[in-house]
Amino acid sequence: MEFESKVLSKEIQQVLYDNGKTLGTAExxxxxxxxxxxxxxxxxxxxxxxxxxxxxxxxxxxLLHVSxxxxxxxxxxxxxxxxxxxxxxxxxxxxxxxxxxxGIAGPDGGTPDIPVGTIWLGYGSKDEVKTFKLTEDDGRDxxxxxxxxxxxxxxxxxxKSHL
Numbered sequence: 550m551e552f553e554s555k556v557l558s559k560e561i562q563q564v565l566y567d568n569g570k571t572l573g574t575a576e577x578x579x580x581x582x583x584x585x586x587x588x589x590x591x592x593x594x595x596x597x598x599x600x601x602x603x604x605x606x607x608x609x610x611x612l613l614h615v616s617x618x619x620x621x622x623x624x625x626x627x628x629x630x631x632x633x634x635x636x637x638x639x640x641x642x643x644x645x646x647x648x649x650x651x652g653i654a655g656p657d658g659g660t661p662d663i664p665v666g667t668i669w670l671g672y673g674s675k676d677e678v679k680t681f682k683l684t685e686d687d688g689r690d691x692x693x694x695x696x697x698x699x700x701x702x703x704x705x706x707x708x709k710s711h712l
Contacts, residue, residue, distance in 0.1 A: 557702060601613060628669055669683075
């Protein structure tokens with residue numbers, strides 16, 4: 550686990566704990582790395598409800614209620630899926646906030662329209678979801694590391710401006 554992830558996790562913990570808010574995750578390409586970063590800080594059980602690793606579209610649809618039509622028309626690697634994953638995680642885990650990641654980490658699997666390194670991140674509440682798109686391909690490990698740290702940074706900024 551990277552030092553940066555641990556620092557971000559600790560800061561997120563403080564804001565959530567101080568405000569009595571809860572968090573969950575919905576992860577596809579990151580496969581649990583975001584949840585791992587969150588629970589790296591002792592005391593995470595006071596605010597972290599859990600995570601759903603939804604590597605397949607079937608799981609995205611069944612557990613997070615991501616739209617089948619969106620998955621068919623836009624693929625799983627799009628802004629709307631990242632948004633619906635946040636909302637679905639808030640509902641499924643009964644939490645105030647959620648983080649999501651869906652993309653193509655590599656080394657293969659990309660297309661001309663959605664190249665390797667394309668990762669959509671989502672964060673927020675079921676009433677307000679923000680998204681961010683990563684597009685750089687620095688190899689699988691770095692792509693996943695960047696996605697994890699970026700969503701933690703964005704969420705921390707979001708929390709600070711909303712609480």
